[in-house]
Amino acid sequence: MAKMKPMTAAVEQSLVQLAGGGPPAEMVFGDWYPALRAEGLKRGDTAVAMLLGIPMLVGRKSDGALFALRDLCPHRGIPLSVGWFDGETVQCKYHGWRFEPCSGRCEEIPSLTSFDHLVPTKIYANAFPVVERDGYAWVYVPAAGAGRVENLSGLPPVPELPKFGKRYRSAHLTAELPCNVDHGIIGLMDPAHGPFVHRAWWWRSAASIHEKTKKFEPLEDSEHGGRNAGFRMSAHAPSTNSAPYKLLGKPVTTIDFVLPNRRYETIRAVNAKGRERWFASLTTVTPVTATSCRIDVIAAWDIAYRVPFVTPIATYFGAKFVAQDQQTMVEQARGLRSNPGLMLIDDADMPAKWYFALKQRRLTGEGEHPLKGPVELHWRS
Numbered sequence: 459m460a461k462m463k464p465m466t467a468a469v470e471q472s473l474v475q476l477a478g479g480g481p482p483a484e485m486v487f488g489d490w491y492p493a494l495r496a497e498g499l500k501r502g503d504t505a506v507a508m509l510l511g512i513p514m515l516v517g518r519k520s521d522g523a524l525f526a527l528r529d530l531c532p533h534r535g536i537p538l539s540v541g542w543f544d545g546e547t548v549q550c551k552y553h554g555w556r557f558e559p560c561s562g563r564c565e566e567i568p569s570l571t572s573f574d575h576l577v578p579t580k581i582y583a584n585a586f587p588v589v590e591r592d593g594y595a596w597v598y599v600p601a602a603g604a605g606r607v608e609n610l611s612g613l614p615p616v617p618e619l620p621k622f623g624k625r626y627r628s629a630h631l632t633a634e635l636p637c638n639v640d641h642g643i644i645g646l647m648d649p650a651h652g653p654f655v656h657r658a659w660w661w662r663s664a665a666s667i668h669e670k671t672k673k674f675e676p677l678e679d680s681e682h683g684g685r686n687a688g689f690r691m692s693a694h695a696p697s698t699n700s701a702p703y704k705l706l707g708k709p710v711t712t713i714d715f716v717l718p719n720r721r722y723e724t725i726r727a728v729n730a731k732g733r734e735r736w737f738a739s740l741t742t743v744t745p746v747t748a749t750s751c752r753i754d755v756i757a758a759w760d761i762a763y764r765v766p767f768v769t770p771i772a773t774y775f776g777a778k779f780v781a782q783d784q785q786t787m788v789e790q791a792r793g794l795r796s797n798p799g800l801m802l803i804d805d806a807d808m809p810a811k812w813y814f815a816l817k818q819r820r821l822t823g824e825g826e827h828p829l830k831g832p833v834e835l836h837w838r839s
């Protein structure tokens with residue numbers, strides 16, 4: 459048997475914990491959420507994560523399979539992460555119960571004798587479906603009391619970053635936000651904060667603010683009963699006041715928001731030589747707890763594929779961009795702690811209104827799509 463390795467239970471005090479949360483948001487269970495970057499998890503490694511208020515132990519077995527266990531021993535509730543993992547089984551630190559981590563099935567209870575009738579394999583730790591995609595461990599978080607998920611076939615599709623070719627570069631970013639997931643999401647789709655939060659010489663200045671008209675259309679997801687419904691900002695040429703876009707040729711951008719937390723952006727451009735170039739990103743805002751969330755961005759592109767250092771440079775500017783949002787939300791969280799009343803105005807906050815209506819529809823199973831058909835919104839940004 460491989461050596462049992464102690465797992466690290468030490469969770470650094472995060473920014474989110476330090477900042478403290480404002481008011482909680484209702485969380486949408488029954489969908490896939492990125493728990494952490496899985497690409498760094500080697501065989502035999504484990505890591506801890508918090509997802510929708512559930513502590514998770516995520517790891518990779520010696521055969522490469524990922525697992526995600528609720529980080530609590532079903533015996534007496536000690537975190538499994540303080541125990542040991544040998545690449546095959548997770549062993550609890552307290553009384554040494556041993557679990558196969560993909561199924562959660564208990565394989566051994568060391569205290570049992572021939573006088574006992576308890577069958578360990580009838581006991582399960584709570585294991586969640588987990589799929590590795592775009593470098594993330596995507597974990598399916600069922601509603602409380604929904605029971606064990608036996609197979610993946612009945613589950614909604616795992617989100618994926620769209621790619622439009624075989625050769626591309628990619629980068630990812632993550633930032634913890636000390637506000638609830640609703641504020642994280644409406645911040646993400648907010649069209650009016652750009653000129654104020656994202657001022658930078660390389661992007662745009664506040665003086666470049668001008669009137670915009672954007673077309674939106676509903677996304678119904680009728681295939682899955684509307685579970686991942688949302689809306690699309692229809693194909694348009696991106697703001698001409700954003701310098702990096704000028705490099706691309708004639709780009710066409712589409713931005714989709716779909717429940718519960720996903721924003722897909724694609725930019726496709728035909729350059730002077732008639733070759734298609736593309737950029738795609740998937741941004742998710744995931745509830746860590748009811749009062750805090752985390753933003754994850756994964757992007758891929760084949761624009762400037764051959765130019766060296768594009769990935770670190772893109773990551774650098776992307777990180778600056780996300781850090782500006784994060785800084786703003788840390789400041790906002792200070793205000794939200796006194797639970798102020800809030801406003802959503804037309805038209806700039808219309809996408810936020812749609813989000814709340816769609817989320818409510820998903821949570822209650824009642825109501826109509828807030829968008830009856832294509833509409834135009836106007837704002838200055």
Ligand code: FES
Nearest residue numbers: 531533534550553
């Ligand atoms: S608490 Fe885990 S084995 Fe007893």
Ligand SMILES: [Fe+2]
Nearest residue numbers: 645651655783
């Ligand atoms: Fe932003």
